Amino acid sequence: MSRDGGGLHTRVKTARKRSAQSTRWLERQLNDPYVRRAKAEGYRSRAAYKLIELDERFGFLKGAKRIVDLGIAPGGWSQVVRRKVPKAAVAGIDLLPVDPIDGVAILQMDFMADAAPAALMEALGGAPDLVLSDMAANTVGHAQTDALRTMALVETGLAFAVDVLVPGGAYVAKVFAGGADAQLVAEMKRNFATVKHAKPPASRKGSSEWYVVAQGFKGRSAE
Numbered sequence: 001m002s003r004d005g006g007g008l009h010t011r012v013k014t015a016r017k018r019s020a021q022s023t024r025w026l027e028r029q030l031n032d033p034y035v036r037r038a039k040a041e042g043y044r045s046r047a048a049y050k051l052i053e054l055d056e057r058f059g060f061l062k063g064a065k066r067i068v069d070l071g072i073a074p075g076g077w078s079q080v081v082r083r084k085v086p087k088a089a090v091a092g093i094d095l096l097p098v099d100p101i102d103g104v105a106i107l108q109m110d111f112m113a114d115a116a117p118a119a120l121m122e123a124l125g126g127a128p129d130l131v132l133s134d135m136a137a138n139t140v141g142h143a144q145t146d147a148l149r150t151m152a153l154v155e156t157g158l159a160f161a162v163d164v165l166v167p168g169g170a171y172v173a174k175v176f177a178g179g180a181d182a183q184l185v186a187e188m189k190r191n192f193a194t195v196k197h198a199k200p201p202a203s204r205k206g207s208s209e210w211y212v213v214a215q216g217f218k219g220r221s222a223e
Helices: 020-030 033-041 048-058 076-084 116-124 143-164 182-191
Strands: 002-004 009-011 066-070 089-094 104-108 130-133 170-175 192-198 210-217
Touching: 033 048, 048 076, 048 170, 048 192, 048 210, 066 076, 066 116, 066 143, 076 089, 076 104, 089 116, 104 116, 116 143, 130 143, 143 170, 143 182, 143 210, 170 192, 182 192, 182 210
Parallel strands: 066 089, 066 130, 089 104, 130 170
Antiparallel strands: 002 009, 170 210, 192 210
C-alpha cells in the first residue's frame, strides 16, 4: 500500500491472492470520503449519507412516528433514523443477518415472502408514516435483467406502502438508471401528492442508482 500526492491518495498494490478488480474496489473504499466519514461518525455504511442527503432535500423524516426499513442490512439507514427521530418506532427486514440496533426491530426474512408484511406490521406496532427501501436484487451481470429484478422489488415495496401507510405518508425507494418506469411512476402519482427522482451526492458518480421519493400519500381510497 502506498500514498500519492502528499498522502492524499492511497494506492493499493495487487496482492498475489487478490484480483485486480478487488484491488480497485479496496483502493476506492480507502479513498472514499464517505467511507472515512461513516467510520468516524459510527455509521455502518456510507449509504447512511444517501438517506441523510435525501432527507435534507425532501424532509420526509420530520415528524415520522413509525418507519419501515426494507433491505435494512447492514443498518446504516436505520442508524440515521434513530439519530434523526429517536422517538420513532422502527422495524427493518432483510435476508441477511443484521447486528442489533438499539430501538429497531429487525426481521431476518425475505420481504417477498407472504408472511413478511404482517410480520413487519406486528413488529412496528401500528401503521407507518414512512416506508424506506434500499433493496436491490442480486445482480446477474445483464443490465436489463438486473434493472427488471430491482424494479420488481420497488413495485412490491410500493404495493406494501400503499397497503399500510397512513394518509400523508411517504415511500422512498432505490431505483436504477432512468428511474422508475412510466407505469410505476403513474401508479405512484395516483397514490401520492408528489413523486420525484433524485441522485444524492453520496451516490457514486459512476453508479446507475437513483432514488424515487413519493410523498403525501392520499389514502386507500386513491386506488
